[in-house]
Amino acid sequence: MNIQVALDRLTREECFQILEDTGSYVDWIEIGTGVIKEYGMAIVRDIREKYPDKTIVADMKTCDAGKHETIQAFDAGADITTVMAFSADKTITDTLEVAESRGKRVMIDLLGVSENKRIRELQELGVSLVSLHIGKDMQETGESTGSLFDLIQGISGLETAVAGGITLETLPGIVENNPDTVIIGSAITKAADPAEAAMAMKGLIKE
Numbered sequence: 790m791n792i793q794v795a796l797d798r799l800t801r802e803e804c805f806q807i808l809e810d811t812g813s814y815v816d817w818i819e820i821g822t823g824v825i826k827e828y829g830m831a832i833v834r835d836i837r838e839k840y841p842d843k844t845i846v847a848d849m850k851t852c853d854a855g856k857h858e859t860i861q862a863f864d865a866g867a868d869i870t871t872v873m874a875f876s877a878d879k880t881i882t883d884t885l886e887v888a889e890s891r892g893k894r895v896m897i898d899l900l901g902v903s904e905n906k907r908i909r910e911l912q913e914l915g916v917s918l919v920s921l922h923i924g925k926d927m928q929e930t931g932e933s934t935g936s937l938f939d940l941i942q943g944i945s946g947l948e949t950a951v952a953g954g955i956t957l958e959t960l961p962g963i964v965e966n967n968p969d970t971v972i973i974g975s976a977i978t979k980a981a982d983p984a985e986a987a988m989a990m991k992g993l994i995k996e
């Protein structure tokens with residue numbers, strides 16, 4: 790099971806410091822949407838240059854202009870780019886085509902999806918990687934990642950990631966559901982000691 794560290798609501802310097810501190814405990818590096826909005830594709834390029842062996846996820850959250858944004862992410866060095874599940878089917882297939890032509894991947898963000906009908910449709914379009922996701926704002930209303938796994942009940946053949954306010958305390962319940970990747974943002978990046986937090990999470994996953 791991979792740990793994907795999500796770099797959100799951080800300055801450029803903070804992103805690099807967190808990667809310096811936690812790099813040996815995390816498998817995938819997510820450059821968050823807000824960080825990309827602040828620093829553009831340049832920060833994806835710079836992180837790629839410094840971490841040539843890590844899997845880099847550009848959290849582009851694309852919902853239109855699929856071809857263009859996917860090319861932007863991959864040209865900057867991302868291995869995976871994110872696309873919203875509610876996007877038009879044409880947007881989804883355009884992004885998948887770009888990814889396939891470059892040997893890269895698209896992660897479909899299921900934020901807001903409440904029925905597995907859409908997930909089955911996405912699979913028919915060729916999607917192989919999805920992220921179950923409770924967004925930042927809905928985390929404040931008390932929604933948690935636990936129930937998200939119901940969405941993919943009875944669906945096989947999908948690689949899954951899960952995100953949304955995961956902490957060291959909630960991680961065991963997530964791990965029970967055996968996702969391929971756990972995406973952790975604030976619980977690492979806003980911890981008093983990010984390295985210690987990442988190490989504890991890595992240890993828990995390995996148990």
Ligand SMILES: O=C(CO)[C@H](O)[C@H](O)COP(=O)(O)O
Nearest residue numbers: 795952953954955973974975
């Ligand atoms: O995509 C995201 C926000 O849209 C974050 O990457 C994801 O929610 C993980 O961060 P956190 O653990 O802080 O919720």
